[in-house]
Amino acid sequence: AQTVTQSQPEMSVQEAETVTLSCTYDTSENNYYLFWYKQPPSRQMILVIRQEAYKQQNATENRFSVNFQKAAKSFSLKISDSQLGDTAMYFCAFMKPGNQFYFGTGTSLTVIP
């Protein structure tokens, strides 16, 4: 079974600073996908960034980037130039092709003005 672990239940960062959210996962699969989803207070699930396991290059989306370490089964999210609108719950997720998504327990991020 696949498991996703987010060891930081809560984090905070000053506005304009950089923060890194951690995620580790456990799988015996070689081909899979990893995601970070953002859930603001509205509770909508918003895709932030996606990484294919077969790609060595780390995914980036504007201020969001990942550090994907396949051997270590680590997938951290870096948010640069943090903005107040980044305040949300962040979920790391794993997906094996043709299968369901597995979510971590989430990290609550607060951006402090």
Next chain:
Amino acid sequence: EPEVTQTPSHQVTQMGQEVILRCVPISNHLYFYWYRQILGQKVEFLVSFYNNEISEKSEIFDDQFSVERPDGSNFTLKIRSTKLEDSAMYFCASTERTATNEKLFFGSGTQLSVL
């Protein structure tokens, strides 16, 4: 950008009543899902649906739950006899699931409150 639509946004029901949660997935998507999130907890998989049948379901998805795609556009989740512990946010999701486009798009959720 196309989006998954869920109705209603809030549903309040009495314990033991039946509820139907409705979803309209993105039109060219073929795989559909229901997830739930109890307040303060992680998102949990309920069921996946493809080609008009359930492809996978979790332990949560017991005989009280059923899904249906009645008309080729709507995708519904029915809870036959609600329990207090069914109170949660229910998310519908869909994906195109091509070889190069594995993205799960979520609806905005239906908050179910069972009294």
